[in-house]
Each structure stands twice: as C-alpha cells, then as structure tokens.
Amino acid sequence: NAGVTQTPKFQVLKTGQSMTLQCAQDMNHEYMSWYRQDPGMGLRLIHYSVGAGITDQGEVPNGYNVSRSTTEDFPLRLLSAAPSQTSVYFCASSPSGGPTDTQYFGPGTRLTVL
Amino acid sequence: AQTVTQSQPEMSVQEAETVTLSCTYDTSESNYYLFWYKQPPSRQMILVIRQEAYKQQNATENRFSVNFQKAAKSFSLKISDSQLGDTAMYFCAFMKYATGNQFYFGTGTSLTVIP
Numbered sequence: 001n002a003g004v005t006q007t008p009k010f011q012v013l014k015t016g017q018s019m020t021l022q023c024a025q026d027m028n029h030e031y032m033s034w035y036r037q038d039p040g041m042g043l044r045l046i047h048y049s050v051g052a053g054i055t056d057q058g059e060v061p062n063g064y065n066v067s068r069s070t071t072e073d074f075p076l077r078l079l080s081a082a083p084s085q086t087s088v089y090f091c092a093s094s095p096s097g098g099p100t101d102t103q104y105f106g107p108g109t110r111l112t113v114l
Numbered sequence: 115a116q117t118v119t120q121s122q123p124e125m126s127v128q129e130a131e132t133v134t135l136s137c138t139y140d141t142s143e144s145n146y147y148l149f150w151y152k153q154p155p156s157r158q159m160i161l162v163i164r165q166e167a168y169k170q171q172n173a174t175e176n177r178f179s180v181n182f183q184k185a186a187k188s189f190s191l192k193i194s195d196s197q198l199g200d201t202a203m204y205f206c207a208f209m210k211y212a213t214g215n216q217f218y219f220g221t222g223t224s225l226t227v228i229p
Contacts, residue, residue: 035217040221041221042118042205042207042218042219042220042221042222043159043205043217043219044219045216045217058216059216090159092159099146099147099164099166099209099210100147100164102161103159103217105158105159107156107157107158108157108158
C-alpha cells in the first residue's frame with residue numbers, strides 16, 4: 001500500500017493562476033478530506049467527502065473546489081490563486097471519517113502564491 | 115463552535131526525562147473524542163493517542179499518556195523517557211462524537227528533545 005499520496009510536493013503560482021492539487025489513496029477509504037496548515041495555526045478543514053459523488057464544505061472552503069468521481073482520488077482545485085492561499089495542504093483519508101477511525105495523512109503540498 | 119488551545123508554543127526536554135504538553139478546549143458537546151497528533155520535520159501527521167470523552171480512564175500508549183479532566187476541559191499529554199525521535203510539533207485535536215468528519219486542531223507545541 002502506498003497510503004495517501006499527494007502531488008506535487010511543492011508549487012509556486014502567480015496570483016490569478018489556477019491549479020489542481022492531487023490526492024490519491026489505495027486503501028479503499030470512503031472518507032477523504034483536505035486541510036490547510038498556516039504558520040502558527042493548526043490544520044483547518046477545507047472540504048471533505050464521505051464517498052464517491054459526495055462532497056461537503058469544511059471550515060475554510062472559499063476559493064477551493066473539489067470533486068470525488070472515484071473512491072481513490074480527491075483533487076483540490078484553486079480556480080484563481082491568491083496570496084492568502086499560500087499554505088501547506090494536507091490530504092487525509094480514513095475508512096468512514098468517524099472518530100474511532102485512524103486518519104491517514106499525506107505528506108503535504110507546500111504552495112506559494114506570489 | 116469548538117476551540118482548542120495550546121498555550122505552550124515551544125518546549126524542550128532532556129533526553130530520558132518526562133515532559134507534559136498542555137491542551138484546553140471549549141465545547142458544548144457531551145460526547146466527543148480528543149487526540150494528540152505528532153508532526154515531525156517530515157511533515158507527516160501521526161496519531162499519538164486518542165481519548166473518548168465518556169471514558170473516565172486516561173488513555174495510554176507505551177511512553178505516552180494523557181491526563182483528561184473533562185470538567186476542566188483539559189487534555190494534557192505526558193511523554194515519559196523522552197527520545198530524540200520525539201522531537202516534533204504536537205497538535206491537540208477535537209472531534210465530535212456523533213458526526214465525526216471534522217477535526218478542530220490547536221495551534222501546536224514544538225517539542226525539542228535535547229541529547
């Protein structure tokens with residue numbers, strides 16, 4: 001098992017550019033989520049999905065889109081990047097998202113928006 | 115809304131000594147889970163320990179144990195026999211019992227184990 005993989009590891013964008021952060025898991029987990037981590041702050045939930053075709057907003061969804069067409073993949077799209085979106089992004093998955101599950105986190109993507 | 119507060123941005127401990135990291139939280143929920151996650155320099159988030167709020171007994175995992183005080187809304191992590199590999203950021207986190215799905219994280223405590 002590769003676990004949770006994220007690509008790219010690093011990315012630099014200019015303001016207004018768009019891009020997609022990729023997340024994939026090979027554990028057949030129903031629940032996947034995206035977090036951002038800013039300096040001096042804990043991780044904050046952006047969007048999550050409880051299964052293919054089902055997504056919902058988290059704490060800080062503005063400026064981000066997601067879709068879940070397969071169980072394995074959960075891409076995060078930035079439609080028009082802004083400097084405020086400079087952050088480290090983590091994808092996570094678990095069997096059902098419940099509190100007794102073990103959450104598996106990816107290695108993170110460091111995004112800089114100039 | 116749930117909030118999680120970690121008031122110690124940085125801590126250090128001598129190798130083989132014991133250290134306690136503090137966490138307080140605020141919630142109106144009666145059933146919930148609390149977690150400690152470790153983030154080493156590799157950035158990988160690793161679950162250290164989990165506590166169910168309705169359980170009186172404090173959770174333990176090898177050298178890691180918690181002091182859970184539900185009335186005081188306090189959830190501290192004790193690391194015994196500290197090792198160099200314990201050097202990391204430690205995050206306290208909260209999750210509602212019923213719906214799950216969303217962690218609320220504290221701002222983290224950077225722990226350095228000194229040889």
